[in-house]
Structure formats: C-alpha cells, structure tokens
Amino acid sequence: xxxxxxxxxxxxxxxxxSKRADIEKLADTVTARGYNNIVIIGxxxxxxxxxxxxxxxxxxxxxxxxLENAAELCVKKDxxxxxxxxxxxxxxxxxxxxxxxxxxxxxxxxxxEAVGFSKDMETPLAKELTYTIANxxxxxxxxxxxxxxxxxKLLANRGEFPNYEKFADQIGGIFDNLIRIREExxxxxxxxxxxxxxxxxxxxxxxxxxxxxTYLFSMCILEEMQWVRTKAVTSADFFHGTLELVEKDVPVxxxxxxxxxxELDNRVEKFCEKFTDKLTVIDxxxxxxxxxxxxxKVICSPMILTALVTERLAAHYELNTGHSLEFRRYYRQxxx
Amino acid sequence: xxxxxxxxxxxxxxxxxSKRADIEKLADTVTARGYNNIVIIGxxxxxxxxxxxxxxxxxxxxxxxxLENAAELCVKKDxxxxxxxxxxxxxxxxxxxxxxxxxxxxxxxxxxEAVGFSKDMETPLAKELTYTIANxxxxxxxxxxxxxxxxxKLLANRGEFPNYEKFADQIGGIFDNLIRIREExxxxxxxxxxxxxxxxxxxxxxxxxxxxxTYLFSMCILEEMQWVRTKAVTSADFFHGTLELVEKDVPVxxxxxxxxxxELDNRVEKFCEKFTDKLTVIDxxxxxxxxxxxxxKVICSPMILTALVTERLAAHYELNTGHSLEFRRYYRQxxx
Numbered sequence: 001x002x003x004x005x006x007x008x009x010x011x012x013x014x015x016x017x018s019k020r021a022d023i024e025k026l027a028d029t030v031t032a033r034g035y036n037n038i039v040i041i042g043x044x045x046x047x048x049x050x051x052x053x054x055x056x057x058x059x060x061x062x063x064x065x066x067l068e069n070a071a072e073l074c075v076k077k078d079x080x081x082x083x084x085x086x087x088x089x090x091x092x093x094x095x096x097x098x099x100x101x102x103x104x105x106x107x108x109x110x111x112x113e114a115v116g117f118s119k120d121m122e123t124p125l126a127k128e129l130t131y132t133i134a135n136x137x138x139x140x141x142x143x144x145x146x147x148x149x150x151x152x153k154l155l156a157n158r159g160e161f162p163n164y165e166k167f168a169d170q171i172g173g174i175f176d177n178l179i180r181i182r183e184e185x186x187x188x189x190x191x192x193x194x195x196x197x198x199x200x201x202x203x204x205x206x207x208x209x210x211x212x213x214t215y216l217f218s219m220c221i222l223e224e225m226q227w228v229r230t231k232a233v234t235s236a237d238f239f240h241g242t243l244e245l246v247e248k249d250v251p252v253x254x255x256x257x258x259x260x261x262x263e264l265d266n267r268v269e270k271f272c273e274k275f276t277d278k279l280t281v282i283d284x285x286x287x288x289x290x291x292x293x294x295x296x297k298v299i300c301s302p303m304i305l306t307a308l309v310t311e312r313l314a315a316h317y318e319l320n321t322g323h324s325l326e327f328r329r330y331y332r333q334x335x336x
Numbered sequence: 337x338x339x340x341x342x343x344x345x346x347x348x349x350x351x352x353x354s355k356r357a358d359i360e361k362l363a364d365t366v367t368a369r370g371y372n373n374i375v376i377i378g379x380x381x382x383x384x385x386x387x388x389x390x391x392x393x394x395x396x397x398x399x400x401x402x403l404e405n406a407a408e409l410c411v412k413k414d415x416x417x418x419x420x421x422x423x424x425x426x427x428x429x430x431x432x433x434x435x436x437x438x439x440x441x442x443x444x445x446x447x448x449e450a451v452g453f454s455k456d457m458e459t460p461l462a463k464e465l466t467y468t469i470a471n472x473x474x475x476x477x478x479x480x481x482x483x484x485x486x487x488x489k490l491l492a493n494r495g496e497f498p499n500y501e502k503f504a505d506q507i508g509g510i511f512d513n514l515i516r517i518r519e520e521x522x523x524x525x526x527x528x529x530x531x532x533x534x535x536x537x538x539x540x541x542x543x544x545x546x547x548x549x550t551y552l553f554s555m556c557i558l559e560e561m562q563w564v565r566t567k568a569v570t571s572a573d574f575f576h577g578t579l580e581l582v583e584k585d586v587p588v589x590x591x592x593x594x595x596x597x598x599e600l601d602n603r604v605e606k607f608c609e610k611f612t613d614k615l616t617v618i619d620x621x622x623x624x625x626x627x628x629x630x631x632x633k634v635i636c637s638p639m640i641l642t643a644l645v646t647e648r649l650a651a652h653y654e655l656n657t658g659h660s661l662e663f664r665r666y667y668r669q670x671x672x
Contacts (some may be wrong), residue, residue, distance in 0.1 A: 030577070044576025058414035064400070071572035074542070075596045078394035099572070132503070201537060201565050219569075227538050227580055231567055233555075236407035240380025241555035241576035243666050244563055260411045271672045329577050336607045 013175030016142035027153035035087035037064040045220040051212025052302040055170020070099035074293045088114040093138030140306040171289040178307040193316030207235035208261030213305045225325045236265035256283040363489035371423035380481045381556040383403030386550025388638040406435035407508040424450040429474030431459020476642040503665035509627040514643040529652030543571035544597030549641045561661045571600035592619040595634045
C-alpha cells in the first residue's frame with residue numbers, strides 16, 4: 001500500500017497499546033483524587049478526536065462532560081463549570097499547539113490541574129501538565145485507542161463501564177484488524193481518489209460517533225493538507241439547507257456509522273442515490289473486527305474510519321492532486 | 337429598499353412585541369410548576385436561532401441548558417437529561433417541521449410536556465404543545481425578540497437576570513432601530529451581492545453570539561434558497577484547516593460580534609486582510625442602537641446581523657443570482 005509501512009505501523013501500535021498501564025494508573029490517580037465533572041480541551045484535529053470519546057462516554061454516564069474548544073474556552077464568559085473539582089484532560093501531539101497551551105496555563109492560573117497526552121515528556125505541553133501520557137506516534141487511531149482507554153477506565157472506576165477489562169484486553173488487537181481493513185479498502189481508495197481528488201466542491205456527511213472524524217477528514221485533511229474545498233454537515237442538518245446543492249455531478253461522501261444515528265445516515269443515502277451520480281458511501285458495517293466483540297464496534301468505528309479515509313484515502317488523494325500532505329502555505333508557517 | 341415594506345414590517349414588529357404578556361405568563365407558569373433543566377429543541381434554522389439564546393443564557397446561569405437537534409434527539413441513546421423535570425421548549429414557524437413534531441411526540445410519550453412557538457394555534461405543532469405562543473411572522477428577528485423575552489424572563493424569575501424589565505421595555509424599540517440599520521447597510525448589501533453572488537465558493541466566519549446566525553445565513557439562506565456553495569466555520573476553527581483555502585480571489589465573509597469572542601474574530605480579520613482581496617467584514621460595532629442600553633447590545637447582535645444579511649443581503653443576492661428565494665427543488669417538495 002502506498003506510503004504505508006506495515007512493520008513500522010505494527011511497532012507503533014504496540015507502543016501505543018503499551019501505555020495501557022500508564023493510562024490506567026492515571027485514571028486511578030484522578031479517581032482517587034475525585035472530581036465532579038470532566039472538561040476535555042481540544043482544538044481542530046484534537047477536538048475532533050475527542051468528539052467520539054465524549055459521545056460514547058455520554059451513553060454510559062450522567063456525569064457532566066464538556067468538550068471545549070481551547071481558543072473559545074480562554075475567552076468565554078460562561079465557564080463556571082471549570083473549577084478545582086473539574087478533571088481537565090487535553091492533548092496535543094506536537095505539544096506546542098498555542099491554543100491548548102494557553103488554555104492549560106489559564107487552568108493553572110485558576111488553580112486547576114490538567115492531565116493529558118503529548119508525543120513525549122519534553123514538549124511545552126508536557127511541562128505544563130500534572131501527568132502526561134506519551135503518545136509518540138500521535139496519529140488518529142493511536143490517539144483514539146489511548147483516549148478511549150482513559151475515558152472508559154474512568155467510567156469503569158465509577159461502575160459505569162463494567163466490561164472495561166475485556167475492552168482493554170481486546171483493543172490491543174485493533175491494529176492488526178486495521179491493517180487487514182486497509183488492505184480490503186485500498187483499491188477502493190485508489191478509485192475514489194482518482195475520481196474525485198480534483199473536484200471543485202465536495203459534501204461530506206456523517207453523524208453520531210463518526211461526526212468528529214467526518215469533520216476532521218474534511219477540514220484537517222482535505223482543506224488543510226490538500227487545499228480541497230469541502231462542506232461537512234451532519235446527517236440531520238443535511239436536510240436543512242445543504243441538500244439543495246446536490247446535483248448529478250456534485251460529489252457527496254457519506255460516512256455511515258453503526259450506532260443509533262445510522263437511520264439518519266440511511267435517509268441521506270436514500271436521498272443522494274436519487275440526485276447525484278457521484279455518491280461515495282463508506283460504511284463501517286462493511287468492515288468486520290476479529291477478536292473484538294460486537295459490543296465494542298461503535299467505539300471502534302472512528303478508528304476504522306480514520307484508517308480508511310484520514311490515512312488511506314488521503315494517501316491516494318495526495319497522489320492524484322500532486323499536492324504533498326506535508327505542505328502548508330499558512331498553518332504554523334509564521335505567526336498569525 | 338428592495339422587497340421591504342416598512343409599514344408592514346412595523347406592524348409585524350408590533351405584533352411580535354405584543355406577545356410580551358403571553359410570553360411572561362408562560363415563563364411564570366413554568367417557573368411555578370418547576371424544572372431542573374431546560375431542553376430546547378430545534379433543527380436547521382430554528383436550531384440556529386436558539387443558539388445565541390442558549391449562548392447568552394449560559395452567561396447568566398448555572399442551570400443545565402441543552403440545545404438539541406430534533407432529529408438527533410429522537411434517535412440518541414444519551415438522553416437521560418430529558419425527564420419529567422425538564423422544561424422543554426421548541427419552535428417551528430410553519431408548525432409542521434417533521435423532526436420537531438416527532439421530537440415533541442416522543443417527549444409526550446415520555447410524559448414530558450413541551451411549550452413553544454408556532455405561527456398560530458392551528459398548526460400541527462401547536463396542537464401537540466401544552467402552551468403555544470403565536471409567532472405569526474416567524475422571521476428571525478421576531479423569533480429572536482420572542483425567544484429572548486422568554487429565556488430572560490425565566491432567568492429573571494430565578495433571580496439571575498435582574499434587569500429583565502428594562503430589557504423587555506427597551507427591546508420593543510428594536511424594530512425601529514433595525515429599519516434605520518437596514519437603510520444604512522442597504523447600499524453596501526447591493527455592492528456585496530453584486531460582487532460575490534456568483535462566486536463558486538464562499539467562506540463564512542463567525543463566533544460566539546453570532547455563530548448561530550453565521551451558520552443560518554450560509555446554510556439556510558445561501559445553500560437552501562440560493563444554491564450558493566458555502567463553508568461556515570467558527571473564528572477559532574478557521575485556523576485549524578480552512579485558512580489554507582484562503583487565496584487572493586476566495587471570498588471570505590467575517591461577521592464580527594461585540595461579545596468576548598471578538599478577539600477571535602479580530603485574529604481572522606488580520607489574517608484575511610493579508611491573504612484575500614475579497615474580504616467582507618460585517619461588524620456589529622458599526623451599528624448603534626437608540627433607546628437600548630449597551631448592556632443589551634450582545635443580546636441584540638444576532639437581531640442586527642439577521643436584518644443585515646439574512647434579510648437585506650439575501651434580497652440583493654436574489655437580484656444578482658436571478659434565483660428566487662422562494663424556490664426549492666427538494667426541500668419540502670416531496671417525501672424524503
């Protein structure tokens with residue numbers, strides 16, 4: 001597969017999974033300390049990665065959980081929920097995302113500790129956090145695995161996710177699954193990219209547990225890394241404006257999930273089948289997991305989608321646009 | 337002004353404001369009944385109209401307030417917050433929005449009453465609601481005035497918005513202000529529409545109290561009613577993907593607010609001034625209100641923006657695209 005080193009990927013997967021003990025220790029430490037709500041701080045891609053984690057947590061707990069945009073959290077007036085009794089969690093792979101650093105510093109000024117993930121213990125973020133878990137690879141699927149282990153261990157400690165041990169035992173096998181799933185999808189990724197990489201406008205639709213990744217792929221991959229024009233919209237909102245832009249030659253990408261929002265995705269699919277010749281459906285139900293129980297399939301769905309699109313499809317887009325995924329003209333190129 | 341009948345508008349404004357006593361009675365009734373959270377249900381344009389109302393409420397209260405998408409609320413598993421102790425509020429101008437009706441029926445099946453707004457007492461929605469406030473005109477600015485009166489009276493009854501009487505007395509004067517503001521802006525609206533109505537792709541940026549209206553104008557007006565391709569993004573998220581799409585000839589519309597998010601808007605403005613020749617800034621600070629105290633300017637900001645863009649700019653877009661605002665090819669044209 002283009003730009004994919006299986007051996008390297010396996011090693012990175014093992015490394016990410018090897019943080020399980022660290023992550024569980026962090027969960028136990030903050031559980032012992034106590035907290036009355038959870039405030040998760042992200043921005044851009046990290047906000048999007050935390051989105052399904054928060055979404056899943058809310059299915060199991062009544063605890064107030066806030067997913068906050070770091071830049072907005074710093075300025076907003078309505079932040080009474082952020083107190084010394086909050087468990088603040090954040091992440092920045094680079095460890096130098098300006099907005100995240102500002103938000104963590106603001107928390108510290110308020111006497112509130114923050115914990116989180118960064119590529120190593122030497123990043124500016126790691127130096128601000130009370131407890132840092134190393135996420136050396138930092139790609140979305142490693143992040144999802146680590147974030148979900150932390151989130152679900154926290155719920156397990158509250159008695160709200162009793163199958164945590166089984167989940168954590170099985171999730172170590174996700175990377176082998178994602179290699180096989182990549183191999184199944186790769187020829188399709190090549191076809192999709194060949195067909196659509198140069199389209200002037202693209203609609204992306206997703207919902208529920210897949211909304212974060214839908215947003216991430218359209219904005220952080222195609223817009224930021226490929227300069228491709230996109231419109232991302234939820235399956236519910238699609239019918240309140242964006243539907244009018246669908247025409248025979250307008251590409252619509254639908255990312256179908258396996259959670260309870262699937263019926264909203266089905267409605268989009270049925271509509272788009274009639275009105276565009278350029279509908280691409282990527283359906284999580286088409287991809288089996290071996291050694292991971294069905295009860296965890298929803299949790300794994302953003303991991304599968306990120307392997308399919310944010311990694312595989314992006315690699316083929318790059319080849320067809322001729323535009324390197326590494327190249328930015330503005331983002332982090334200078335102060336703004 | 338094109339397609340704007342001042343006398344009719346004045347009468348509609350008076351009619352909307354005349355509901356003040358009804359609205360306050362509703363607030364008092366539900367306050368007497370008691371509730372432990374507020375669940376506001378919208379979809380598309382109504383979701384967007386409630387967005388600034390919820391945003392402002394959270395600046396004044398700790399009470400949990402949930403702004404829910406009607407279609408998602410019906411399917412989602414994590415709806416423990418929705419109980420018999422919830423105050424459920426909704427709105428549908430037509431009174432027959434399918435997703436809103438389904439959500440209200442679901443609430444009733446759960447033994448939960450809902451109150452809200454609809455054009456008259458005969459709509460399907462009004463028949464499902466325990467208490468309906470008539471919103472006969474139903475345009476955004478009338479809706480904002482009515483929704484804010486209800487929201488802030490609820491907070492006043494909790495002792496959290498002590499200046500409610502002053503606000504409600506003064507807000508009756510908003511419509512005269514919005515006529516004058518329209519007249520000031522109208523020549524600019526004509527210029528903007530002439531310059532950009534046929535652009536193939538348009539970025540819309542806003543934040544905080546203006547995010548709902550930014551989203552509404554781009555999706556419910558330009559996409560739905562004009563078939564114009566848009567990307568709406570918050571001022572914070574703009575810097576995490578969409579910025580890479582800015583080029584000299586890419587139109588960016590920035591809606592600048594007067595709340596604490598303004599510094600995020602300023603950052604977008606500074607960036608875009610350098611990298612596009614097609615930047616349009618619509619700044620709420622440029623529009624004074626007479627007879628309404630500065631302390632209420634943030635609350636009035638979405639009313640001002642909707643008069644400027646959703647009404648005036650749309651009227652000029654229509655003239656330049658030649659595409660009637662009344663015409664849809666799919667939306668509500670058949671079952672889907």
